[in-house]
Each structure stands twice: as structure tokens, then as C-alpha cells.
Amino acid sequence: MNHTDGAADNRHLRACTAAEGPYALDISPESAGWGYSALRTLELPPGGSHLLSTMDSEWIVLPLSGGCAVRVGDRTMELLGREDAFAGVTDFAYLPRDADAQIASSAGGRFALAGAKCERRLPARYGPAPQVPVERRGTGDCARTVHNFAAADSFECDRLIAVEVLTPGGNWSSYPPHKHDEHRPGEEARLEEIYYFEIDGPHGFGxxxxxxxxxGGTDLLAEVRSGDAVLVPDGWHGPSIAAPGHDMYYLNVMAGPGPGREWRIRFHPDHTEGYR
Incomplete structure (x- = not known):
């Protein structure tokens, strides 16, 4: 199911429909029709490797399943990774713009590459899993867990903001609906956002x-499955709903043109009363 207003037809990217070269999913600022946010997913067989040229963007290598070694310059970062996206936090690697990096996996795995066009060239860094802030957000049927591995206040990037959200089956997240499509100093920051989904179970959906x-803004109701992505250039986004019996994982990738790197949102005024 995908209800749209016509303009949103290309904002729900079903699994494998945005594949390009070695990437099972390849969302660039150019393909999304905006200026900054990017996301790729990379599958490596046992012993496989991939060369990534960061060009004008900063990138985070985030294991979805399996581990890898990330080499940039004379530094190698060993990522232990995890069994799958539902298995808790993972370590990760930050890659600066204007660099060449090799991603290699002895046992094979799947990796998200979250990126953003940027100006500053920061140093390559390793993000240890124990240092990832874990937030329990909401209560009852709106409870979910957020991994703030590259939130604006937890890990330094130039423009990139990225977090993971795990929503138990039957629960709602990204609720109340919120937006960040205007620049309002101290109140709202303009950010382009990508949602990348994985659903627990072979027949799961959300x-x-x-x-x-x-x-004329984005109007979308999408049934999402593992490997799907949703582009949010504007609009109130949420809820994200996990079908009963099927936990939902999503990776949020955000960046925008604001003068500072900050996550400032406005909640929909019609849906905040009585929210727990």
C-alpha cells in the first residue's frame, strides 16, 4: 500500500529499486532531489572488500550485520559489528571528506553508509559501541529504543546526524508527528531526512x-518492509508503526543547510495532547 499525492511517488523506495553498482540501496543528494543527505547499503561476501571515495561528503560506516575492517590513510579501524540490526548497538567508523577508504569483511556482512555533503574535513575516528548513548523514549504502546550513535550532541560531524530506532511489534514511534523543514532560530532546524527500514521476520511489515x-507538501502513507527507504524532504513525519509480532528497525540519516549542526523539531499541535 502506498497512498501518495503524486508528488510523493518517488519518496518511498522499495527494496532493490534504488540499487546502483555494488550498493543494494544508493540514495544521493542528486537522486533525492535535495542538497545534503545520503545513504547507501553495501553487502559484502566473505572475504569481500569495497573501495569508497568520500569526495565532498563525510560518511559513517555502520554494520547492520557482521563486522569489517575500515582502512583510511595509514589507519585501520576494526568494527566488531553485530549479528543483525536488532542485536543492540554496534561500533562504527567515521570517514572524512576527500578520502579513499577500503571496507573489507572476512566473514561477510551488510553495512550502512550514512553520508552528508559537508565543508569541514574532520579526522577519521572509531566509535566504540559502549559509548553509544541509548535512550528509552515514550511509554506503553509508544515505547521505543533510540541509539544516538551520531546524534548532534553525542558524536562530532560537520553536518551529518544519524540515529537508530527500534520499535517493538505493535508499537508506534516517530510520534507525535514532527517536522524540521523550516529554519527558525532556536525552534526548528531545516533537515532532509532518510528513513531506512528493516523488519523482524520474513513476512514482517510496518x-x-x-x-x-x-x-502541496509531501503526503505519503507507505507500507514498508526490510530494505525499503522513505525520503522526507518536508512535512510532518510519523507515526512509524510496527505490525504486531514484528519489531521494526529504522536508521534515520539527516543533514541540512543550517548554520549549525542541530536537531530542532516542532511537534504537530493536533497530536500532542494526552501523549505519554
């Missing part, structure tokens, strides 16, 4: 809603 924040 739903993602984006509703217009202005006339």
Missing part, C-alpha cells in the same frame, strides 16, 4: 506516514 506541513 507503515510510515508523512503528512503535508504546507499546501
Amino acid at each position: 507503515y510510515q506516514r508523512v503528512s503535508p506541513s504546507r499546501p
Whole structure:
């Protein structure tokens, strides 16, 4: 199911429909029609490797399943990774712009490459799993767990903001609906956002809603499955709904043109009363 207003037809990317070269998913600023946010997923067989040229963007290598070694310059970062996206936090590697990096996996695995066009060239760094802030957000049927591995206040990047959210089956997350499509100093920051989904179980699914924040804005209700992505250039996004019996994972990748790297959002005024 995918209800759209026509303009949103290309904002729900079903699994494998945005593959390019070695990437099972390849979302660039150019393909998304915006200026900064990017996401790729890379599958490596046992003993496989991949050369990534970062060019004008900063990138984080985030294991979805399995581990890898990331070599940039004269530094190698060993990522232990995890069994799958539902198995807790993982370590990760930050890659600066204007660099060449090799990603190699002796046992094979799947890796998310979260990126953003940027100006500053920061040093390559290793992000240890024990240092990832874990947040329990919401209560009852709105409870979920957030891994703030590259949140604005937890890990330094130039423009990139990225977090993981795990929602138990039957629960809602990204609720109340919120938006960040305007620059309002101290109140709201303009950010382009990508949702990348994985659903527990071979037949699992969920739903993602984006509703217009202005006339002609994004209007999307998508049934999402593992490997799907949703682009959010504007609009109130949420809820993200996990079907009963099927936990939902999503990776949020954000970046924007603001003068500072900050996550400032506005909640939809019609859906905050009584929220727990």
C-alpha cells in the first residue's frame, strides 16, 4: 500500500529499486532531489572488500550485520559489528571528506553508509559501541529504543546526524508527528531526512506516514518492509508503526543547510495532547 499525492511517488523506495553498482540501496543528494543527505547499503561476501571515495561528503560506516575492517590513510579501524540490526548497538567508523577508504569483511556482512555533503574535513575516528548513548523514549504502546550513535550532541560531524530506532511489534514511534523543514532560530532546524527500514521476520511489515506541513507538501502513507527507504524532504513525519509480532528497525540519516549542526523539531499541535 502506498497512498501518495503524486508528488510523493518517488519518496518511498522499495527494496532493490534504488540499487546502483555494488550498493543494494544508493540514495544521493542528486537522486533525492535535495542538497545534503545520503545513504547507501553495501553487502559484502566473505572475504569481500569495497573501495569508497568520500569526495565532498563525510560518511559513517555502520554494520547492520557482521563486522569489517575500515582502512583510511595509514589507519585501520576494526568494527566488531553485530549479528543483525536488532542485536543492540554496534561500533562504527567515521570517514572524512576527500578520502579513499577500503571496507573489507572476512566473514561477510551488510553495512550502512550514512553520508552528508559537508565543508569541514574532520579526522577519521572509531566509535566504540559502549559509548553509544541509548535512550528509552515514550511509554506503553509508544515505547521505543533510540541509539544516538551520531546524534548532534553525542558524536562530532560537520553536518551529518544519524540515529537508530527500534520499535517493538505493535508499537508506534516517530510520534507525535514532527517536522524540521523550516529554519527558525532556536525552534526548528531545516533537515532532509532518510528513513531506512528493516523488519523482524520474513513476512514482517510496518507503515510510515508523512503528512503535508504546507499546501502541496509531501503526503505519503507507505507500507514498508526490510530494505525499503522513505525520503522526507518536508512535512510532518510519523507515526512509524510496527505490525504486531514484528519489531521494526529504522536508521534515520539527516543533514541540512543550517548554520549549525542541530536537531530542532516542532511537534504537530493536533497530536500532542494526552501523549505519554
